Amino acid sequence: MKSLAGSAGVVETKYFSLKEKIRLENGLDFGPVTVAYETYGELNKNRDNAVLILHALSGDAHAAGYHTPEDKKPGWWDGAIGPGKAFDTEKYFVICSNFLGGCKGSTGPASINPETGKPYGMAFPIITVEDMVKVQKKLIDHLGIKKLLNVAGGSLGGMQAMEWAILYPEVVESSTVIAAATRLSAQNIAFNEVGRNAIISDPNWNNGDYYGGDFPARGLALARMIAHITYLSEESMHNKFGRKLQDKTQIDFNFDVNFQVESYLRYQGQSFVDRFDANSYLFITKAMDYFDLHQKYGSLAHAFKNSNCKFLFLSFSTDWLFPPNELKEAAGTLMSLGKEVTYCNIDAPFGHDSFLLEFEHQPKIIKNFLKGVRE
Amino acid sequence: MKSLAGSAGVVETKYFSLKEKIRLENGLDFGPVTVAYETYGELNKNRDNAVLILHALSGDAHAAGYHTPEDKKPGWWDGAIGPGKAFDTEKYFVICSNFLGGCKGSTGPASINPETGKPYGMAFPIITVEDMVKVQKKLIDHLGIKKLLNVAGGSLGGMQAMEWAILYPEVVESSTVIAAATRLSAQNIAFNEVGRNAIISDPNWNNGDYYGGDFPARGLALARMIAHITYLSEESMHNKFGRKLQDKTQIDFNFDVNFQVESYLRYQGQSFVDRFDANSYLFITKAMDYFDLHQKYGSLAHAFKNSNCKFLFLSFSTDWLFPPNELKEAAGTLMSLGKEVTYCNIDAPFGHDSFLLEFEHQPKIIKNFLKGVRE
Numbered sequence: 243m244k245s246l247a248g249s250a251g252v253v254e255t256k257y258f259s260l261k262e263k264i265r266l267e268n269g270l271d272f273g274p275v276t277v278a279y280e281t282y283g284e285l286n287k288n289r290d291n292a293v294l295i296l297h298a299l300s301g302d303a304h305a306a307g308y309h310t311p312e313d314k315k316p317g318w319w320d321g322a323i324g325p326g327k328a329f330d331t332e333k334y335f336v337i338c339s340n341f342l343g344g345c346k347g348s349t350g351p352a353s354i355n356p357e358t359g360k361p362y363g364m365a366f367p368i369i370t371v372e373d374m375v376k377v378q379k380k381l382i383d384h385l386g387i388k389k390l391l392n393v394a395g396g397s398l399g400g401m402q403a404m405e406w407a408i409l410y411p412e413v414v415e416s417s418t419v420i421a422a423a424t425r426l427s428a429q430n431i432a433f434n435e436v437g438r439n440a441i442i443s444d445p446n447w448n449n450g451d452y453y454g455g456d457f458p459a460r461g462l463a464l465a466r467m468i469a470h471i472t473y474l475s476e477e478s479m480h481n482k483f484g485r486k487l488q489d490k491t492q493i494d495f496n497f498d499v500n501f502q503v504e505s506y507l508r509y510q511g512q513s514f515v516d517r518f519d520a521n522s523y524l525f526i527t528k529a530m531d532y533f534d535l536h537q538k539y540g541s542l543a544h545a546f547k548n549s550n551c552k553f554l555f556l557s558f559s560t561d562w563l564f565p566p567n568e569l570k571e572a573a574g575t576l577m578s579l580g581k582e583v584t585y586c587n588i589d590a591p592f593g594h595d596s597f598l599l600e601f602e603h604q605p606k607i608i609k610n611f612l613k614g615v616r617e
Numbered sequence: 618m619k620s621l622a623g624s625a626g627v628v629e630t631k632y633f634s635l636k637e638k639i640r641l642e643n644g645l646d647f648g649p650v651t652v653a654y655e656t657y658g659e660l661n662k663n664r665d666n667a668v669l670i671l672h673a674l675s676g677d678a679h680a681a682g683y684h685t686p687e688d689k690k691p692g693w694w695d696g697a698i699g700p701g702k703a704f705d706t707e708k709y710f711v712i713c714s715n716f717l718g719g720c721k722g723s724t725g726p727a728s729i730n731p732e733t734g735k736p737y738g739m740a741f742p743i744i745t746v747e748d749m750v751k752v753q754k755k756l757i758d759h760l761g762i763k764k765l766l767n768v769a770g771g772s773l774g775g776m777q778a779m780e781w782a783i784l785y786p787e788v789v790e791s792s793t794v795i796a797a798a799t800r801l802s803a804q805n806i807a808f809n810e811v812g813r814n815a816i817i818s819d820p821n822w823n824n825g826d827y828y829g830g831d832f833p834a835r836g837l838a839l840a841r842m843i844a845h846i847t848y849l850s851e852e853s854m855h856n857k858f859g860r861k862l863q864d865k866t867q868i869d870f871n872f873d874v875n876f877q878v879e880s881y882l883r884y885q886g887q888s889f890v891d892r893f894d895a896n897s898y899l900f901i902t903k904a905m906d907y908f909d910l911h912q913k914y915g916s917l918a919h920a921f922k923n924s925n926c927k928f929l930f931l932s933f934s935t936d937w938l939f940p941p942n943e944l945k946e947a948a949g950t951l952m953s954l955g956k957e958v959t960y961c962n963i964d965a966p967f968g969h970d971s972f973l974l975e976f977e978h979q980p981k982i983i984k985n986f987l988k989g990v991r992e
Contacts, residue, residue, distance in 0.1 A: 268870040368870040428854035428878045429846065435879045436842045438872075439886075443835040445820060460818040467811045468843055471804065476940070479803035485909060493907055495643040495743040497813075497899065500906065503803045504810045511814075524872065531876065532868055534860060562937070565851070 249316055250282040250307030250324045250331050255347055260380050267370040274356065277381050278303045278347025279339035282323060283331035285387070292387045293329055293612075294378065295319065295338040296395030296402040298597075299469075299526055300518060302346035305338035306331070321601040328605035329612075334391065339381050341374040341402070343525045348377075351521035352453060363521055364450035371398070371533045375405045382413070391615055394418035394608070396597030397564070398526070401533050407549040408539070416552040416615040418608060421561050421597040423568035424542055425534035430563065433472055434527040437465035441520045450521050462520040463511030470510045475560035475593030479503060542575045553583040554611040556604065558596035584611060624691055625657040625682030625699045625706050630722055635755050642745040649731065652756050653678045653722025654714035657698060658706035660762070667762045668704055668987075669753065670694065670713040671770030671777040673972075674844075674901055675893060677721035680713035681706070696976040703980035704987075709766065714756050716749040716777070718900045723752075726896035727828060738896055739825035746773070746908045750780045757788070766990055769793035769983070771972030772939070773901070776908050782924040783914070791927040791990040793983060796936050796972040798943035799917055800909035805938065808847055809902040812840035816895045825896050837895040838886030845885045850935035850968030854878060917950045928958040929986040931979065933971035959986060 246252065255278050263273030280303045285292060295305050297318065306323035308316055317338075323329040329336050340348040343366070351366040358365075382390065390413050393406040400422025407417040426434075444461025446452055474482075483503035487493070490500075499505045539545035555573045557566035566587045573585035588603045590596040597604070621627065630653050638648030655678045660667060670680050672693065681698035683691050692713075698704040704711050715723040718741070726741040733740075757765065765788050768781040775797025782792040801809075819836030821827055849857075858878035862868070865875075874880045914920035930948045932941035941962045948960035963978050965971040972979070 364872075368872075425860065427851060428858040428860065428876070429849075429851045431860070431876050432842075432846045432854065432878050432882055435876075435882055436839065436846065439842065439883070440815065440839055442872075443839060444818070464811065464815055464818060464839070467807075467814065471807045471811065474804075476802060476804045476937075479807065483803040485800065485803065485806070485912065495907075497739075497743075497817075497903065501803070501806050501810075503807050507807055507810055508814070528872065532870075537860065562851075 246308060246311065248324060248326070249320060252311060253280050253282060253304070253307035253309065253317070255280050255303050255309075257347060258381055258384050260377070264373070264376055264380070266367055267372045268368055270367050272367050275342060275349045275377055276347070276353075277339050277377060279337060279381055280304055280306075280317070282306050282336040283334055285335040285385070289387055290389050290391065291333060292335045292337060292382075292385070292390050293392045293394065294382065294390050294406070295323065295329065295336060296378070296393060296399035296406075297338065297341065298395070298397035298399050299530070300514070301399070302344065303338050303340040303348075306336070318598065322605055322608070328608040329394070330609070334612075337381070337385070339378055342377045343369045343374070343522060343529065345519035345522040350519065351450065351525055352519045361453040363453065366521065366525060368528060369525060370529050371401050371405050372409065374529070375402055375409055378402070378406075379410060379413075388413065390414050392416045392418055392612055394420070395422075396420035397422055397594065398530055401530070404535065407551050407553070408535070408545050411548045411550050414549070414551045416554065416611070418554045418556070418611065419569065420556040420604075421558055421564050421594055423564045424572045425536055426531055431531045433468060434531055437468050438524050438527060440464035440468065441524060447520060450524075452520070457515070458520045459515040462518065462523060463515050465523055466514035467507045467511040470507060472563045473593060473595045475562065475591060477560055477591050478593055481591065542572060543579055546576055546579060546581065549581065552611075552615055553581060554608065555583060555585045556597075556607065557587045558592070558594070558600065559587055559589045560591055561594045561596060563594040621683060621686065623699060623701070624695060627686060628655050628657060628679070628682035628684065628692075630655050630678050630684075632722065633756055633759050635752070639748070639751055639755070641742055642747045643743055645742050647742050650717060650724045650752055651722070651728075652714050652752060654712060654756055655679055655681075655692070657681050657711040658709050660710040660760070664762055665764050665766065666708065667710045667712060667757075667760070667765050668767045668769065669757065669765050669781070670698065670704065670711060671753070671768060671774035671781075672713065672716065673770070673772035673774050674905070675889070676774070677719065678713050678715040678723075681711070693973065697980055697983070703983040704769070705984070709987075712756070712760070714753055717752045718744045718749070718897060718904065720894035720897040725894065726825065726900055727894045736828040738828065741896065741900060743903060744900060745904050746776050746780050747784065749904070750777050750784055753777070753781075754785060754788075763788065765789050767791045767793055767987055769795070770797075771795035772797055772969065773905055776905070779910065782926050782928070783910070783920055786923050786925050789924070789926045791929065791986070793929045793931070793986065794944065795931040795979075796933055796939050796969055798939045799947045800911055801906055806906045808843060809906055812843050813899050813902055815839035815843065816899060822895060825899075827895070832890070833895045834890040837893065837898060838890050840898055841889035842882045842886040845882060847938045848968060848970045850937065850966060852935055852966050853968055856966065917947060918954055921951055921954060921956065924956065927986075927990055928956060929983065930958060930960045931972075931982065932962045933967070933969070933975065934962060934964045935966055936969045936971060938969040
């Protein structure tokens with residue numbers, strides 16, 4: 243049996259149901275809402291050592307530790323969360339919740355619509371990053387936490403971390419924004435749109451009404467394959483696969499898998515189908531597309547004008563999905579507002595996925611930043 | 618009626634049928650083969666002013682001029698081919714042929730297999746860039762041309778231009794290679810693989826046997842949408858679309874087209890379906906994946922060692938599908954072999970598509986290069 247030393251140990255997913263409906267950004271009141279979440283470490287007496295971790299598109303509440311001692315894989319950010327790690331569970335009470343619209347325990351399109359007794363499917367409301375954050379705030383309230391030492395996340399998680407700092411300046415003491423942007427670019431939207439089209443083009447999708455029937459596996463696998471290319475850098479794909487052949491020594495002139503990169507992508511697509519809901523993919527990518535702090539608040543300066551937290555912005559040199567320049571410019575805007583911002587572009591080869599893979603510099607920078615939050 | 622002045626005028630597509638089968642790179646003898654081609658300008662008495670234009674994935678033989686005076690659009694490279702243009706039809710006899718495997722008049726998967734009396738579909742043989750070039754050589758022989766002043770193409774056309782210089786050093790006097798690479802990268806293969814998967818995931822694809830039935834339109838449209846993103850730069854998408862909304866003033870929280878970029882991509886996908894064959898897309902992208910001059914010839918130096926033409930290598934600053942560095946390095950290798958190489962990285966915002974869109978610097982550079990070929 244593996245040693246759990248150095249990890250958050252055996253953890254379990256908990257569930258919290260909101261007492262009331264929530265008012266969504268689109269104006270609708272929506273409920274009931276259940277939130278799946280996990281916690282690591284202990285909340286201190288002053289209840290002021292809490293850190294909220296925010297996950298990305300395909301993430302879940304299981305950010306660290308193992309669900310059973312036999313688990314092969316730890317949570318998705320185990321490299322950053324645990325005893326002595328960036329988010330040190332010996333110091334901090336770390337919370338991670340599956341966001342609204344997901345498919346990992348929180349209410350989403352696959353949840354039962356109480357009005358029909360069937361899964362929502364496309365009757366699920368359009369949600370936004372703000373809505374995700376508002377639900378998380380209810381969880382924090384429920385846990386009796388009034389101050390968050392830090393809110394942190396990569397990619398869509400970083401967008402939530404920004405929205406937290408804007409919506410709840412009285413709660414957030416610091417915000418760690420990694421591999422994200424203050425709005426999605428045309429290219430970001432384009433990739434999301436193609437992924438959505440792959441799903442809705444799958445005849446099994448059936449206008450989102452496929453629960454209990456055939457799952458739109460081909461469409462979701464395609465969407466994941468497309469997205470996966472954008473998560474890696476050209477450099478990391480070259481280093482990992484190059485033009486290496488799969489189980490053969492020379493090209494065999496057919497349409498089977500020829501190259502390792504093809505095999506890898508097909509595997510990524512297939513395995514995603516086993517763990518993700520196609521409708522959730524539609525709703526979450528839409529929430530990302532709508533994310534635009536400039537448009538929503540009139541300007542970036544206006545968006546952050548009431549925030550009074552410290553900011554850590556981290557980008558990665560080879561991230562072409564959310565290029566470093568995005569957060570660099572945002573950091574500049576915040577500095578010009580007199581906010582305390584640390585911006586760092588980490589030299590890492592893994593592309594956008596660096597936030598999940600780079601554990602040489604990233605943890606040190608976060609650790610130091612967290613130490614200084616109350617200084 | 619539009620003026621045809623300044624263009625190659627009204628042109629027609631001609632057809633040539635090879636007398637014999639051709640030996641493919643995979644070892645098979647294949648035929649019959651028909652080649653669709655167009656010519657612009659006049660072959661001179663010495664028959665030594667011919668230039669061969671090589672098209673990219675979705676191109677065809679119609680590179681310049683108009684098929685009728687009423688045509689709205691000229692050929693795909695009309696900006697570069699015509700009187701006084703880069704490939705000056707007052708000086709040169711310009712030839713462009715649709716390559717083997719295409720669907721624009723040359724033999725491809727949609728052609729009738731004489732053995733069955735039905736379209737080949739997936740019974741079409743796997744072809745390579747070398748095979749495309751060998752068929753073009755038959756056309757050149759048929760036209761009674763012993764010397765090509767220049768072979769030129771962008772993207773897959775550039776790969777053919779390199780293969781021409783390698784396979785027929787006695788014919789090719791100069792080679793213009795634009796927005797290409799000496800081998801496809803892992804990322805290139807990955808995008809092609811996802812496109813192919815989109816097609817074969819479409820139930821209408823039916824193992825390639827869809828002729829006369831329902832066309833795999835959704836799959837091919839998806840493949841084109843994915844590819845189209847890679848043809849544009851992030852910068853050009855930002856400049857062209859940014860986050861501009863389609864026919865509305867504010868986000869309306871639904872899954873309709875919200876952003877202009879979504880509308881544009883859907884249009885690109887749909888219109889491609891009207892003009893391209895899904896099986897051709899499979900075979901041509903496979904030919905691209907297999908393109909690797911390093912592996913095929915042992916090394917790049919070995920590949921070009923017998924070439925005795927002058928080379929012009931052009932890349933574009935924002936091309937991330939075939940990044941400038943690819944051709945820059947190849948130019949370095951050729952120079953170290955003592956070959957005459959001009960390399961130029963053109964500053965242009967249009968991404969990979971720059972070779973089809975940049976007519977400020979590109980034509981001047983090509984024009985000057987062509988003037989010097991026999992000096």
